[in-house]
Amino acid sequence: xxxxxxxxxxxxxxxxxxxxxxxxxxxxxxxxxxxxxxxxxxxxxxxxxxxxxxxxxxxxxxxxxxxxxxxxxxxxxxxxxxxxxxxxxxxxxxxxxxxxxxxxxxxxxxxxxxxxxxxxxxxxxxxxxxxxxxxxxxxxxxxxxxxxxxxxxxxxxxxxxxxxxxxxxxxxxxxxxxxxxxxxxxxxxxxxxxxxxxxxxxxxxxxx
Numbered sequence: 001x002x003x004x005x006x007x008x009x010x011x012x013x014x015x016x017x018x019x020x021x022x023x024x025x026x027x028x029x030x031x032x033x034x035x036x037x038x039x040x041x042x043x044x045x046x047x048x049x050x051x052x053x054x055x056x057x058x059x060x061x062x063x064x065x066x067x068x069x070x071x072x073x074x075x076x077x078x079x080x081x082x083x084x085x086x087x088x089x090x091x092x093x094x095x096x097x098x099x100x101x102x103x104x105x106x107x108x109x110x111x112x113x114x115x116x117x118x119x120x121x122x123x124x125x126x127x128x129x130x131x132x133x134x135x136x137x138x139x140x141x142x143x144x145x146x147x148x149x150x151x152x153x154x155x156x157x158x159x160x161x162x163x164x165x166x167x168x169x170x171x172x173x174x175x176x177x178x179x180x181x182x183x184x185x186x187x188x189x190x191x192x193x194x195x196x197x198x199x200x201x202x203x204x205x206x207x208x
Contacts, residue, residue, distance in 0.1 A: 046181045050146050050167060051136050058088055058135035062128040062155065065098045070137055072145035075174040076193075077116050084170065086147050088135055090121040090189065092168070116194055120147070120168045120178055123189035126155040130163070143172040154184050161185065 058068050067085035070092060076082040084092040094116065127133040134150040148167040153159045162184040169177040178191065 043177060044179060046165075046179045047146065047148075047167060047169075050138055050148050051134070051150060053138045054136045055139045056137045058086060058127065058137075060127045060133065062088070062126045063098070064088055067093060067096050067098065068135075068137065069096070070145045070147055070170060071139040072143065072170045072172065074170060074172050074176075076118075079116075082116070084118065084145075086135060086137060088127055088152075089125050090119065090123060090149060090152075090164070092118040092120070092147065092170075118168065118170075118176060118193055119191050121149065121164050121166050121180070121183065121189045121191055123184075123187060124155040125149070125152050125164060127152050129153045129155070129157075130159045132159075133163070145170045154187055157184070162187075164189075 055071070056068060058064070064087075067087050070084045070086050073081045073083045076084075076094070079094070082094045084094060085096045086092055087098060127135055130151060130153050132150075133152045134148075135152065136148045136150060138146045138148075140146070146167055146169050149164050151159070151163045151165055153163045154161075163182065164184055165181040166183070167179050167181075169175075169179075171177075176193070183189070
């Protein structure tokens with residue numbers, strides 16, 4: 001499996017990866033990934049029962065312009081308490097609506113109006129293409145939230161060519177954990193934490 005964890009405090013990011021800790025306190029973000037096994041009970045394991053405690057979910061509409069609240073607030077870049085909303089194209093945003101009428105790829109540049117995003121697997125996903133596709137949100141009593149994309153295909157592709165099953169755990173102290181059970185073969189998707197200008201992290205996740 002593949003996972004990474006990011007712990008953000010304003011302009012500092014600490015990345016923990018099974019035995020490896022990277023810390024950067026500057027106007028840049030660093031992240032990494034790890035392939036391989038982790039001990040039983042390790043936080044990196046995909047939560048197979050997360051969908052059983054779902055408190056809300058996205059509609060199956062493709063490219064919906066209305067985002068759904070993740071019901072969590074956490075420090076992100078210069079914001080001390082940022083609410084996040086879930087977009088069906090694989091990311092979370094601090095605003096409750098999409099800036100695009102159809103799919104568009106957000107980039108960390110001056111025209112993004114200063115919006116940070118948490119990109120779990122940002123690409124042109126289409127939950128409407130499969131009856132089994134779901135985007136689920138589980139809110140915890142500790143102020144955390146877990147967002148799961150479950151069996152979601154790419155736009156224009158059959159589920160036979162692969163689907164996304166991945167989840168991100170968001171903690172109120174600013175910790176963000178991303179876990180991937182399956183990604184779509186042959187597709188590049190952007191993952192990471194985007195800020196503004198020079199303050200961003202951008203990582204392309206691809207599975208051959």
